[in-house]
Amino acid sequence: MTHRIAVIGAGFAGLSCARVLRRAGFYVDMFESDRVVGGRMGTSRLGVVPFDHGAQYVTGRSDRFRAYLDELVHSGYAANWRPNIAGMGEGNAPNWIVGTPGMSAMVRPLAEGVQVHTNRRVHTLQRNDNAWQIWFDDQTSTGPFAAVAVAVPAPEAALIMGRDVADFSERLSAVRFSPIWALMIRLDEQVLPEYDAYSDMSQVIRWVGRNNVKLGRSSRGEHIVVHASPGWTRETEDAEPEMVAEELWSEVCHVLNLPPVRPKQMSAHLWKHGLVDQPLGETYLFSSEFMVGAAGDWCRGRLAEHAFESGASLGKAMVDALT
Numbered sequence: 001m002t003h004r005i006a007v008i009g010a011g012f013a014g015l016s017c018a019r020v021l022r023r024a025g026f027y028v029d030m031f032e033s034d035r036v037v038g039g040r041m042g043t044s045r046l047g048v049v050p051f052d053h054g055a056q057y058v059t060g061r062s063d064r065f066r067a068y069l070d071e072l073v074h075s076g077y078a079a080n081w082r083p084n085i086a087g088m089g090e091g092n093a094p095n096w097i098v099g100t101p102g103m104s105a106m107v108r109p110l111a112e113g114v115q116v117h118t119n120r121r122v123h124t125l126q127r128n129d130n131a132w133q134i135w136f137d138d139q140t141s142t143g144p145f146a147a148v149a150v151a152v153p154a155p156e157a158a159l160i161m162g163r164d165v166a167d168f169s170e171r172l173s174a175v176r177f178s179p180i181w182a183l184m185i186r187l188d189e190q191v192l193p194e195y196d197a198y199s200d201m202s203q204v205i206r207w208v209g210r211n212n213v214k215l216g217r218s219s220r221g222e223h224i225v226v227h228a229s230p231g232w233t234r235e236t237e238d239a240e241p242e243m244v245a246e247e248l249w250s251e252v253c254h255v256l257n258l259p260p261v262r263p264k265q266m267s268a269h270l271w272k273h274g275l276v277d278q279p280l281g282e283t284y285l286f287s288s289e290f291m292v293g294a295a296g297d298w299c300r301g302r303l304a305e306h307a308f309e310s311g312a313s314l315g316k317a318m319v320d321a322l323t
Ligand SMILES: Cc1cc2nc3c(=O)[nH]c(=O)nc-3n(C[C@H](O)[C@H](O)[C@H](O)COP(=O)(O)OP(=O)(O)OC[C@H]3O[C@@H](n4cnc5c(N)ncnc54)[C@H](O)[C@@H]3O)c2cc1C
Pocket: 008, 009, 010, 011, 012, 013, 014, 031, 032, 033, 034, 037, 038, 039, 040, 041, 053, 054, 055, 056, 057, 058, 059, 120, 121, 122, 123, 151, 152, 153, 156, 160, 180, 182, 227, 271, 273, 274, 275, 295, 296, 297, 298, 302, 303, 304, 305, 307
């Protein structure tokens, strides 16, 4: 009998796990709380303009992730980006990879052959007769599944898995995240001085980047992404997004000495579990007794590559346990 497996969370980790399971011949159902896939590899819209409001670019260190990035570049889902970065010096442009036409394109090929159910927020897991039942926030449920991979940030995984599922709660609670405010800004004309990106500008600002210089984006006007620092975000986490947008824009104008221009549109988004501060230190969690595991960037680090590796490794452990 072909096993049916559930993957919860359609970010890089969940989707890379799903691909390994699918390629091994399992049926995979994926449940995602958002209306789109990608998680923190997200592409959002301000009016008609797409913005990468989470990850800005990726780099590949492991052979497996580099091979995946090559696959993406060859099939047109990603491209190289060599931005001029303030403070880096002439000729020192990094060689980064970005999704085209948006960062979320980098995860899309992983979903091939997978049943992705969006707008499905998972509440808890229930074990019945050696199989899993999944309960949603709206009090409906689905199942049975032979195995479940939970690929959401550790604090959310702890809620879904509770205390009765395997015994991961202590390890999950040791993982720490910082929230990050992301600001998307749309201007009619170019206002940033000569560089494409500025990092660690002040105590408040962590990143300022021109989104529309990446390949595949609209070149008209100026579309800027700003990320606030973890410290400032923690202090303002409960503030209204409109107020945060005004404060961040005013800080950008101040530190970059910009002329007094009013953005055509701007919008602030809070990544509640944005960047990992304290990772787990293991590539994934898995119990072959209960057939349940957890994966995410938080297992080993704070980058897209860590999420991809964690998900793929959990997928492999599940395949080994089920065959
Ligand atoms: C502002 C910012 C900038 C970044 N910049 C970079 C960068 O430049 N380069 C880089 O490599 N990395 C960067 N990162 C980190 C990178 O985005 C992450 O490491 C990676 O995307 C994490 O993937 P993931 O699958 O582990 O988690 P996520 O992307 O968080 O995916 C988890 C998914 O689970 C879903 N979910 C959560 N709870 C539930 C639930 N109860 N039921 C169903 N679904 C649920 C979420 O909606 C989400 O889609 C950045 C992150 C942020 C926030």
